[in-house]
Every structure is written in C-alpha cells, then in structure tokens.
Amino acid sequence: xxxxEAVLKLLxxxxxxxxxxxxxxxxxxxxxxxxxxxxxxxQADLNAIFGEGxxxxxxxxxxxxxxxxxxxxxxxxxxxxxIEKVRVLGPVRSKTQVEVLTGDCFKLGxxxxxxxxxxxxxxxxxxxxxxxxxxxxxxxxxxxxRHIHMTPADAQRFGVQDGQTVCIKVEGPKGGMYSNVxxxxxxxxxxxxxxxxxxxxxxxxxxxxxxxxxx
Amino acid sequence: xxxxEAVLKLLxxxxxxxxxxxxxxxxxxxxxxxxxxxxxxxQADLNAIFGEGxxxxxxxxxxxxxxxxxxxxxxxxxxxxxIEKVRVLGPVRSKTQVEVLTGDCFKLGxxxxxxxxxxxxxxxxxxxxxxxxxxxxxxxxxxxxRHIHMTPADAQRFGVQDGQTVCIKVEGPKGGMYSNVxxxxxxxxxxxxxxxxxxxxxxxxxxxxxxxxxx
Numbered sequence: 001x002x003x004x005e006a007v008l009k010l011l012x013x014x015x016x017x018x019x020x021x022x023x024x025x026x027x028x029x030x031x032x033x034x035x036x037x038x039x040x041x042x043q044a045d046l047n048a049i050f051g052e053g054x055x056x057x058x059x060x061x062x063x064x065x066x067x068x069x070x071x072x073x074x075x076x077x078x079x080x081x082x083i084e085k086v087r088v089l090g091p092v093r094s095k096t097q098v099e100v101l102t103g104d105c106f107k108l109g110x111x112x113x114x115x116x117x118x119x120x121x122x123x124x125x126x127x128x129x130x131x132x133x134x135x136x137x138x139x140x141x142x143x144x145x146r147h148i149h150m151t152p153a154d155a156q157r158f159g160v161q162d163g164q165t166v167c168i169k170v171e172g173p174k175g176g177m178y179s180n181v182x183x184x185x186x187x188x189x190x191x192x193x194x195x196x197x198x199x200x201x202x203x204x205x206x207x208x209x210x211x212x213x214x215x
Numbered sequence: 216x217x218x219x220e221a222v223l224k225l226l227x228x229x230x231x232x233x234x235x236x237x238x239x240x241x242x243x244x245x246x247x248x249x250x251x252x253x254x255x256x257x258q259a260d261l262n263a264i265f266g267e268g269x270x271x272x273x274x275x276x277x278x279x280x281x282x283x284x285x286x287x288x289x290x291x292x293x294x295x296x297x298i299e300k301v302r303v304l305g306p307v308r309s310k311t312q313v314e315v316l317t318g319d320c321f322k323l324g325x326x327x328x329x330x331x332x333x334x335x336x337x338x339x340x341x342x343x344x345x346x347x348x349x350x351x352x353x354x355x356x357x358x359x360x361r362h363i364h365m366t367p368a369d370a371q372r373f374g375v376q377d378g379q380t381v382c383i384k385v386e387g388p389k390g391g392m393y394s395n396v397x398x399x400x401x402x403x404x405x406x407x408x409x410x411x412x413x414x415x416x417x418x419x420x421x422x423x424x425x426x427x428x429x430x
Contacts, residue, residue: 101416102416102417102419103412103413103416112419114388114389114419167391173329173395174329174395175394175395176382176391176392176393176394177391177392177394178391178417179389179390179391179392180388180389180390196417197318198318198413198416198417199417201316201317201318201413201417202317202393202411202413202414202416202417202418203417204317204327204329
C-alpha cells in the first residue's frame with residue numbers, strides 16, 4: 001500500500017465513523033408509534049364477513065416486521081352504538097381481536113379492559129360487520145395496554161426483560177409519565193413504544209415523538 | 216348537669232367527632248372533573264347564530280359556581296372538517312372561546328394550542344354555526360391546559376399559589392403523572408382538577424376519580 005492509498009483508507013475510516021455516529025440513535029430514546037382503533041381478524045371471521053376464502057389486500061407495511069394495514073375496513077357494534085371504518089390489520093391471526101380507544105368503549109357500551117395483545121380471556125364480545133356478513137364474537141374487545149416492542153439486544157441495552165412493566169417519561173408542554181408500560185422483547189420486534197391515540201394526544205405526542213424508560 | 220347528662224354529652228361529642236373525621240376529605244386528594252369539547256359564546260356571537268337577544272337555556276349546573284351546561288349545541292367547522300353537537304356552556308362571556316380535544320384539531324384542520332381559559336391571543340379562528348346563522352371568529356380555538364380550580368384556603372393547605380404549575384399523580388392500572396398542571400386559585404372556585412376527555416381516558420379516570428399534587 002503506498003502513502004496515497006494509506007491516506008485514503010484513513011480518510012474513509014474517519015468519514016465512515018462520523019456517519020455511523022450520526023446515525024446512532026440516542027441510546028435512551030425510543031420512538032413512539034400511535035395506534036388508532038383497529039381489528040385483527042381470524043380467517044374464519046374474515047370468511048364470514050368478506051366471503052369464503054377472502055384474502056386481505058395490503059395497503060401499507062407497519063413498523064413491526066410482517067404486520068401491515070389493509071385496504072379493508074369493518075363496522076364494529078356494541079349494545080349502545082356502532083363505529084364505522086375500523087381498519088383491518090394483517091396478516092390474519094388465530095383469534096379475532098378488536099383494539100379500541102377507551103372513549104370508543106363508552107360509545108359501544110362495553111367495558112374498557114386494558115390488555116396485552118392475545119390476552120383475551122374474559123374480555124367483552126363484539127359484533128363485526130363486513131360487506132358479506134357479520135359475526136358476533138364471544139370475546140376479543142380490548143384497549144391495548146401500552147407497551148414497548150424491542151429486540152432482546154434492546155432489552156439488554158435498556159436493562160429490562162420481556163414481560164416487565166416500566167414507566168415512560170414524556171417531555172414537552174403536555175408531558176408527564178405513564179406507568180405500567182409492558183416490555184415485549186423478542187427477535188421479531190422493532191424498537192417502538194405503542195400508545196393509543198388518546199394516550200398520545202393527552203401528552204401532545206406526534207408521529208416523530210420519542211420517550212425514555214424510567215424503571 | 217348530672218352525671219348522666221355529662222356522660223351523654225361526652226358520648227355525643229365522641230360520635231360527632233367521629234362523623235366529622237369520616238366526612239373530612241383526605242387532605243391530599245382532589246376530585247377530577249372531565250371536560251368534553253364545549254363552547255363559551257359572547258352575547259354578540261350568540262345573537263348572530265341563535266338570533267338577536269337570544270337567552271341561553273340552562274340544563275345543568277356545573278361544579279364551578281355560576282357555570283352551567285345549556286340545552287343549546289352548535290356545529291364548529293375548520294378548514295378540514297366539522298364537529299356537530301358541541302355543547303354551549305353559560306353564562307355568556309366577553310369573548311367566544313371553543314375548547315376542543317387534541318384529536319378534534321386534526322379533524323378540524325387547525326393547530327392544537329394548549330392554553331388557559333381566556334388566554335386566546337394568537338390562537339386559531341373557527342367557524343361556529345347555529346340555527347339562525349354563523350360566525351367566523353379570528354381567534355379562540357384552544358385545547359384547555361389542564362388545571363386545578365381551588366379556593367385561596369385550598370391553595371394554602373396544598374402549599375401552592377395561583378398561577379403556579381404542578382405535577383399530578385394518578386393511581387390505577389393506567390395511571391401515571393401529568394406535568395404542567397396550572398393552579399387557578401380564587402374565591403369563586405370549587406376544588407376540582409380539570410382534565411379533558413382524552414387526558415382522562417389515557418389514564419383510565421372516571422367521574423369519581425381523584426388525583427394528588429406532586430410539586
């Protein structure tokens with residue numbers, strides 16, 4: 001290697017390390033993902049309300065790998081009222097799960113139960129209406145418990161474990177702190193703190209917001 | 216006074232002091248009042264949208280002395296959308312003021328500005344529509360900054376002052392802490408912490424909820 005090559009190599013290394021440092025996220029900050037009301041459907045329920053063998057139409061990938069928003073929407077209906085245009089998320093799941101806002105529960109006339117995704121035992125049922133039919137589920141209406149998706153490596157970096165609950169701190173004029181935020185750490189996750197629209201609005205959080213963990 | 220009378224008097228005092236202690240509120244707890252979107256109208260704007268010389272019809276007294284919800288509702292409209300059935304609160308005020316939720320601002324297409332009641336300079340204007348006409352205000356659309364109404368005696372008890380901001384702590388599974396809660400202490404107030412529907416739902420607060428001040 002001549003002198004010129006050596007200088008070029010050093011320059012390249014210096015530039016690359018600069019770029020890396022710039023792209024490195026502040027190790028304490030976690031991006032926020034804001035969820036509005038949505039529904040995950042089982043294939044059986046999808047068949048019942050959109051027609052036998054129906055396939056969902058992907059509209060947009062979501063931040064969590066493999067998850068996507070679909071073109072399809074449904075109407076959900078409880079004892080006191082209905083909510084139209086509830087977005088379907090894909091892919092289909094083993095059980096239908098409807099994630100609504102606390103305020104939606106008053107409108108539907110169903111109790112608001114803060115649960116983690118998949119933990120549906122004892123939650124209220126709901127009627128789901130599509131273009132080809134409707135289903136009455138026996139359970140599955142939840143308000144998503146706020147949670148942070150992360151990889152096991154993220155969990156190690158933050159000093160937390162899958163299943164643990166933490167507090168999160170929100171800066172800004174409408175800031176504060178939320179307790180009981182569940183850590184969901186696994187290899188198929190991308191780092192993101194999921195709050196619902198009411199939780200984000202209450203703290204003035206937009207789509208580029210960040211939070212920090214307080215243990 | 217014979218012995219019997221003296222014993223009765225002591226018994227009565229003991230019972231009365233017990234009753235008093237039971238009825239005494241926990242000196243740290245403050246009841247929560249949840250505000251949905253609403254509007255305060257000036258007499259000029261009331262005339263313009265309900266007709267000349269119109270008088271509001273009281274429906275229900277509110278917790279703050281002299282304030283009441285009216286039978287009347289209006290439609291409010293921004294550049295992106297309208298919201299119907301916005302409750303009018305009485306009595307009329309010197310300036311029209313529309314208090315909405317952060318989520319409403321997205322629907323209306325107007326920036327959400329957290330302000331204390333009456334601090335309207337630089338806030339967005341809004342169109343207000345009633346049965347006899349409409350007005351376009353030049354300012355007055357706000358998201359109410361969370362605040363605690365109290366008497367000067369309450370303020371002394373809590374060790375806070377009118378105009379100060381404090382943090383409040385919320386217990387429960389969806390609990391946490393809100394920063395920047397303004398203290399509004401004067402002789403015409405009743406002790407109550409005012410949060411909007413999104414702020415209450417985000418922390419799982421119902422109508423009988425209580426919070427405590429953290430300084």
